[in-house]
Amino acid sequence: MPTSSVVVTGVTKLYGATKALAGVDVSFRRGVVTAVVGANGSGKSTLLRVVSGLLDPSSGQVEGPSGRPVRGLASAQDAGIVLVPQEPTLAGHLTVWQNVSLGRPEAARGPFLRDRAGRRLAARYLEGLLPAEVLDRVTSTLNKSSRQLVQLAAAMARRPVVLMLDEPTAVLDEDGVQALHALIRRFVGEGGTVLIVSHRLRDVLELADDVVVLRNGLVSHTGPVTPQTEHQIVRLLSAEERENRPAHRPDRGHVVLEASGLRGWRGLHVEHLQVHAGEIVGIAGQSGSGRSRLASVLAGAHPAEGRVTVDGTAFRLGSIRSAQAAGVAYIPEDRQVTAILGNQSVAANLLVGREDPTVRRGPFRRRAAEQAESAALIDRFEVRPRDPERHAALLSGGNQQKLVVGRALSRGAKVVIADEPTQGVDASARGAIHAALATAAAGGSAVVAVCSEFEELFELCDRVVVVRDGSVVLDRPIAQVSQDEVLASSLGSHLPDPTTPTPAEEIPS
Amino acid sequence: MTITQSTTETSSVPEPVVASGPSTLKQQGLFFAIVVAMFLVALPFLPQLRSGPYLMVQLATYSAVLIMALGQTFVVVQVGFDLSTGAMQGFVGGLVFLFVGWHLADGLVIVLSLAAALGIGVLVHGLLIAKGKMNFFIVTLASFTILPSLLRVILDGSSKPVHSPALDSLANGSVLGIRTPVIIAAVVFGLMWVLLNRTVFGRNVYAVGSNREAARLAGVNVDRVTMICYGICALCAGIAGLLLLGALGAADPSAGLGNEFFALTAVLLGGTRFSGGQGTLLGTLLGLLFLIVLSNILLLSGMPQFWIGAVQGVVLLIAVGIDRARRDA
Numbered sequence A: 001m002p003t004s005s006v007v008v009t010g011v012t013k014l015y016g017a018t019k020a021l022a023g024v025d026v027s028f029r030r031g032v033v034t035a036v037v038g039a040n041g042s043g044k045s046t047l048l049r050v051v052s053g054l055l056d057p058s059s060g061q062v063e064g065p066s067g068r069p070v071r072g073l074a075s076a077q078d079a080g081i082v083l084v085p086q087e088p089t090l091a092g093h094l095t096v097w098q099n100v101s102l103g104r105p106e107a108a109r110g111p112f113l114r115d116r117a118g119r120r121l122a123a124r125y126l127e128g129l130l131p132a133e134v135l136d137r138v139t140s141t142l143n144k145s146s147r148q149l150v151q152l153a154a155a156m157a158r159r160p161v162v163l164m165l166d167e168p169t170a171v172l173d174e175d176g177v178q179a180l181h182a183l184i185r186r187f188v189g190e191g192g193t194v195l196i197v198s199h200r201l202r203d204v205l206e207l208a209d210d211v212v213v214l215r216n217g218l219v220s221h222t223g224p225v226t227p228q229t230e231h232q233i234v235r236l237l238s239a240e241e242r243e244n245r246p247a248h249r250p251d252r253g254h255v256v257l258e259a260s261g262l263r264g265w266r267g268l269h270v271e272h273l274q275v276h277a278g279e280i281v282g283i284a285g286q287s288g289s290g291r292s293r294l295a296s297v298l299a300g301a302h303p304a305e306g307r308v309t310v311d312g313t314a315f316r317l318g319s320i321r322s323a324q325a326a327g328v329a330y331i332p333e334d335r336q337v338t339a340i341l342g343n344q345s346v347a348a349n350l351l352v353g354r355e356d357p358t359v360r361r362g363p364f365r366r367r368a369a370e371q372a373e374s375a376a377l378i379d380r381f382e383v384r385p386r387d388p389e390r391h392a393a394l395l396s397g398g399n400q401q402k403l404v405v406g407r408a409l410s411r412g413a414k415v416v417i418a419d420e421p422t423q424g425v426d427a428s429a430r431g432a433i434h435a436a437l438a439t440a441a442a443g444g445s446a447v448v449a450v451c452s453e454f455e456e457l458f459e460l461c462d463r464v465v466v467v468r469d470g471s472v473v474l475d476r477p478i479a480q481v482s483q484d485e486v487l488a489s490s491l492g493s494h495l496p497d498p499t500t501p502t503p504a505e506e507i508p509s
Numbered sequence B: 001m002t003i004t005q006s007t008t009e010t011s012s013v014p015e016p017v018v019a020s021g022p023s024t025l026k027q028q029g030l031f032f033a034i035v036v037a038m039f040l041v042a043l044p045f046l047p048q049l050r051s052g053p054y055l056m057v058q059l060a061t062y063s064a065v066l067i068m069a070l071g072q073t074f075v076v077v078q079v080g081f082d083l084s085t086g087a088m089q090g091f092v093g094g095l096v097f098l099f100v101g102w103h104l105a106d107g108l109v110i111v112l113s114l115a116a117a118l119g120i121g122v123l124v125h126g127l128l129i130a131k132g133k134m135n136f137f138i139v140t141l142a143s144f145t146i147l148p149s150l151l152r153v154i155l156d157g158s159s160k161p162v163h164s165p166a167l168d169s170l171a172n173g174s175v176l177g178i179r180t181p182v183i184i185a186a187v188v189f190g191l192m193w194v195l196l197n198r199t200v201f202g203r204n205v206y207a208v209g210s211n212r213e214a215a216r217l218a219g220v221n222v223d224r225v226t227m228i229c230y231g232i233c234a235l236c237a238g239i240a241g242l243l244l245l246g247a248l249g250a251a252d253p254s255a256g257l258g259n260e261f262f263a264l265t266a267v268l269l270g271g272t273r274f275s276g277g278q279g280t281l282l283g284t285l286l287g288l289l290f291l292i293v294l295s296n297i298l299l300l301s302g303m304p305q306f307w308i309g310a311v312q313g314v315v316l317l318i319a320v321g322i323d324r325a326r327r328d329a
Helices: A044-051 A075-076 A094-101 A115-126 A134-137 A143-155 A176-188 A199-205 A226-243 A291-298 A320-326 A347-352 A367-380 A397-409 A427-442 A454-460 A483-491 B002-010 B020-040 B051-076 B086-102 B106-131 B136-155 B164-174 B180-198 B201-210 B212-217 B223-250 B260-269 B281-300 B305-328
Strands: A006-015 A018-029 A033-038 A058-062 A079-084 A164-168 A194-195 A211-216 A218-224 A253-264 A268-277 A279-284 A305-310 A330-333 A413-420 A447-451 A463-468 A471-477
Touching: A006 A044, A006 A194, A018 A044, A018 A164, A018 A194, A018 A211, A018 A218, A033 A044, A033 A199, A044 A079, A075 A079, A079 A143, A094 A115, A094 A134, A094 A305, A115 A134, A115 A143, A134 B002, A164 A176, A176 A194, A176 A199, A199 A226, A199 A447, A211 A226, A218 A226, A253 A291, A253 A447, A268 A291, A268 A447, A279 A291, A279 A427, A279 A454, A291 A413, A291 A447, A305 A320, A305 A367, A330 A397, A330 B305, A347 A367, A347 A397, A347 B201, A367 A397, A397 A413, A397 A427, A397 A447, A413 A427, A427 A447, A427 A454, A454 A483, A463 A483, A471 A483, A471 B281, B002 B086, B020 B086, B020 B281, B051 B086, B051 B180, B051 B201, B051 B223, B051 B260, B051 B281, B086 B136, B086 B223, B106 B136, B106 B164, B164 B180, B164 B223, B180 B201, B180 B223, B180 B281, B201 B212, B201 B223, B260 B281, B260 B305, B281 B305
Parallel strands: A033 A194, A033 A211, A079 A164, A164 A194, A279 A447, A279 A463, A330 A413, A413 A447
Antiparallel strands: A006 A018, A006 A058, A211 A218, A253 A268, A253 A305, A463 A471
16 A cells, blocks of 8 residues: 555646646655644645645646545545635535535435435534534534534545545534544545645644645755744744734723623523723623623624713614614634625725715715725735735735734724634734734723634733623633633633643543 | 535535625726627628717617616625616606695606605615615515506506606707716716725625624624615616606506616626626616617517517526526636
């Protein structure tokens, strides 16, 4: 049996004049997890798409496990190469089992569907990922983490030889990450090949046997993961992030954002919440706990009962425009769906919704001022490439997120509500976004950030608010709380003694 | 077959399939060159095309459709379609007949008719679609059947002559050798172009069409944008209705029917996409000029009139197919 499962030879991919891949030679070992890492726009997603047949390379060749060349989606599928994309792409109106068994020959006899066989098939592949109760749920009613697990089950149901995962943990909650890791270990143990693209270096290096580092569309390092290489790679990729670390912020100021008596959808029930000027408050909680809902209510994006004030002035709940007029800026979750104008320019994405006299005169746009403003925002938020006319869909995920952050932070807001501000972005974009939020806080804004990742919570925030079942169950300065306490309170279990934290593994869920 | 296809989509990352700004401009330049080339190639064979007055009549005839297509462009860019523009064009003729019958002054007749069209666009179509969350196709399909029916009620089922000197001179007059409908279409084009390209509202139209929820969360009043777009569309159909009535000198129960699809063909040929956020008024103008040149060449070279619709449909499929293939490449 050959040791290489996938061999990539001299692959280039051009987008107009841009070289996303500039001649990649690399092979991926069979029965091994390979992490593909690299900074923003280094070509890692493009490489994944070329190998999976979604993109044809401009030149070069990909050989599949059988040694035959792979070109196009059909031949990749024949070779058993399956990609799990970063964003779940399921048929939302179908049930979970229908999505998992969709297109499987086992679930059909000739042109007719065999529902019971399909449901059994789905149950088998969902085992260990999600509880069996979800089988009959309509997929769109699941949260994003669960949808991603359904996607994973659907991929496994196609019996892959090579499983490729694009930022698999980006939307997963802690339980989901554990389930994913178990699945990957089992699959590799049975001789499967796994490729993971991720910016969460620690996560991915913990799992990976081999690592491929991409830089500017070229392979800059390849080899097994050892404690030394791990250290080197982390240093290489987080150098930029460290440079961007903000200076320590001054003490917090007066109360800017105040919410009281909030009642709303899915049992949202928050008696009182205050955020001060200069403070970054992290909202933690399991997915489905209401953490995002709380953020969206505070931003005026969803209606609720109760009262939210900015510097003492109440705005109309559920009216995003009223909230904005009061000084609230919002960075929504799930940028593809709720933030990015894909077929509009970078400049339009930065300036959309802006109605201040800097960029408009009466009903008219001030085009010279718009150009100056978008150029300044591109510089300030380090959007790459530096092209205000490029369509946002052509940017990498990290740069798209910079557009969303830039759009929110360019309005001089008193309150910034950020829902998962660095979801699915690489280390350098993450550093830039953290720095931008810290700068906003240092400038006197009250910042609220929903963080599903503990790393981000403890790195970014001054205070943590844990939400469970729609209510605030913990509200404490970050210096006086441990990861385990946050996890325990978000799960609803109690630590025997808060001064001696229990290891997370022992907490029943 | 369908099942396998959906699986493919289930696990594939959508590739960005958008061109950046300048190439759209380049495409329009190419399109313009094609229209001009068709015209020039046909010129030696078809002497009518060398006649200035003939061309002016052609332009005047299609001015009303151009105005309808311009309004439709707003609606399609923000994602939607107004099925009722042709019906509205005819219905406004009925209103004029009614108002003239009440001996209202010509100016007042024009203002009231256009106000009615605008009101239906904003308060019926726009309100039901934006605030009532009803499907645009259903709402405008209702108008597509209601308006011609009301028109027949008003006209009692038969064509009625309407004497209105103002509308007569708007539709049939000329200034410095240029027919007034052409001038009106040019003025409407200029106003609409400024509205779509130079105002905050115009940028919001593209933003809403590109991603409605993202535009809402960015602070765009998305419902108002939708309502205004349907208003603009109905208003343009109203203006087209006045021109048609003036040209016919009568209000006709079947006036305008079918024009909505002719105008839509021009919009789509011009590069505006049903998926929203993309499209230009210049493209719509070029799309219509292309259709005019094409049908003139075919008719003048002796093709029976009955075939024109078939040719236009096939051309639409080819044009959109080429566009699709270029994006997939």
